Amino acid sequence: MATDEERVDALAPFRQFLALERDVLVLSLAMFAFSLGFQMTGRYMGRYFEFLGATSVVIGLYGSFGNLISAVYPYPGGALSDRIGSRTALTLFGLASTLGFLLWFGAPAFGAVPGVPAWGWLFVGLALAQAWKSFGLGATFAIVKQSVPPTELATGFASTETFRRTAFLLGPLLAAGLIAAYGFDPGFRYVLGVAAAFGLVATVAQRVLYEASEDSLGKSFEGVSQVVDDLRTMPATLRPLLVGDTLVRFGNGMVYVFVVLVVTQYLEVSATLPVVGYLGPDAFFGVLLAVEMAVALATMVPVAKLAKRVGLKPVVALGFVVYAVFPALLVTAPDGGVAATVPLLGGVSLSETALVTLLFAVSGLRFAGLPAHKALIVGPAEADAGGRVVGSYYLVRNAITIPSAAVGGWLYGLESTRVVGATVGGPALAFGLATVVGLGGVAYFVAFGRELDAYA
Template sequence: MATDRTEGEVDPLDSFRQFFALERDVLVLSLSMLAFSLAFQMTSRYLPEYMRVLGASASVIGLYGSVGNLISAVYPYPGGAVSDRLGSRFALTAFGVLATLGFGVWYLAAVVGSVTVGPLSLPAWLFVFVGLFLAQAWKSFGLGATFAIVKQSVPPDRLAMGFASTEVFRRLGFLVGPLLAAGLLAATVGFLDGFQLVLLVAIGFGAVATVAQHLLYDASEDTLGKSFEGVSQVLTDLREMPATLRPLLVADTLVRFANGMVYVFFVIVVTDFLSVGFTGFGFDLRPDAFFGVLLGVEMVVAILSMAPVSKLAEYAGLKPAVALGFSVYALFPLLLIFAPANQWVLLLLFAYSGLRFAGLPAHKALIVGPAQADAGGRVTGSYYLVRNTLVIPSAALGGWLYGADWAVDLGGFVLQAGPQLAFAVATAVGALGVAYFVVFGREFEPYE
């Protein structure tokens, strides 16, 4: 999109200026994106605790994380095909309806409870799996297109700042959602009652956003593309992936695998393993409400750090910024699981965790930068397809380690399964990814 600013200048506040300029489609899509981001962030980070309260074991919660990884891996391709083939308006409406229904299914899990079907007794937490397939539908469109648009609109040596401008706006939902959930939880007697209220608010957000985007979105500019060409198209895109991306892909997969092993257990560590609430400044928060505050602190640091780190990347290169984000991903699990049960320590740790997002714009620039001008979307889709597919089993492995009770005597040193081992193994895998990237990672030429 052309602007009146100096050529090559990218402002992290561009997204907000477009929003307040009330350009119709920008306004509609921005409101929709924000609403669904709020709804999903209010609910998704608390779902493992919800499942635990409904009777799910650590292994089941880990399996839930892996199913989420599976959906993230397989949804973008068919989601993009639907959008290209049927038009953005229909796709947006369909994805919005499915996501809102998913929030409703999550709500019913506690209302209906376990269900008996003939000789089978279906546990209440099974509803969470069903709802997950629906609720994540809104995330299945636009990933490759977003990357390609930024690449086409921003000079190569400013890609990191270009992605920073989009990330800052998107992350506002990540900030407000958990804080809103924390407020609702703090206002109720117990977690289950509070989370049911959170889910009702999420359903409201989804319903309003779906109706608004269907009625207000101008579909006159939509174009219908050709149908998906099949598996051969995916294989061709993978073969044509730029060679400079391969070290990044290996390292990123290791780091994300490590994070995926324990990500779903962060809420349980705060609310159950450490059981830390917050007292001070006139507040007395239960651990579940405090977790929402911790997520808010994490996202404040993320939002404040992305633009400065992206600007610094223009002088120091993309690789150091990406390495910074990877290192935070790797170290945070070990620091969290061995942290003292102290509210101030947890606040500092989650503030530190926010720095993992600081390298995200540089990371995206490093992915799409080497792609040809007309292949940014395909390169992005191929990259994420490989990474997300390989990461699928991570949460199941982490859940098995977290909930197991076996021990192995290694000549006087006893290796005990449990939360500490799961989080320590995650950090070890993440550290391997960081080391691989530092040694073999390639810089994008305009930043050298």
């Protein structure tokens, strides 16, 4: 008979297609389809805003609006699911997300409406597109906690992350192919159309195939007092992690929506690949995202197993470091195809394209630390309170990071400013300050973070 350790592995989610009941299969396919749609489109939205004539401040406000949605959606989403049932809620969430993709697709034409700029519809589309993602965050954490031994939490989360992030690998490649074939316009609108099609198919499949007669998501939401109680009862060992994580995510949030602009507009990185041929900056950005996710998928389970030997805290700290230093390293990469030497590689000289590709590959290690990070969040919770602990944790973190993108957008749009006797442009200032904030979070977590007892 297989041990718990043997059963929890990276391929477990894929084996479920052959072994588990139909409801699990349907929901897994829906998760894959929507994740594919989000990853095809989300990382390109900064470029789409720029194409529609928006300023960096507007792009930053869009990022902050996304942070706001991430903070406030989970509680009402769960309450609605409890009230009307998961099958109906899944259908409504799926239709809303599909409509959001369609609004993004039609934004250039909707710009003809008097008084509403074309990019204004992207905000409306985001409010709808994020609906499906609001479903069941805390429940997912709690299920993993209940299903595996305490010493296997990181590996258990690696299993679920591997399945979901396979869509994150395929999505950018599909986007890169369409943009390479048709250019950014209309190529990216075709990407949005494909995302809407995936969403519609997944929604219909959920409605027709999903049987939820015995489904239960727990007690109904009891209002703001429940949120306050959950925050007060959050395990004390989580507080250093929460502070460090919030600072790291604030720094990342300052630049997340602008990474595509740095690659395609600031550095203008392109590549000529075997068989594929020349890829302009817009198409090559999709390849960079795929490289990042390929590294994440390849290292997620090994890193989770490494956590059993060295502990969760060092692995989480490594992920935080990668989050923190990536912005400054990216924005200082040499542009114009100039070669650069990399000391950590023995002084090897790399072209701009190779160096930026290497940076995105290293960036994939931040995702490799996510299973350990999730284990460190849910591990201290009581057996029947995992979902509430996760919900409280993410509510605080996401609420504090709401203004991060707006701050980054304001800095990104500055012509230039004097910093320590040197003149620095807006992109360099925004990305550099993001790294400073992130490193502050790393330092706090390293100094005060606690190890989970099961991994000590």
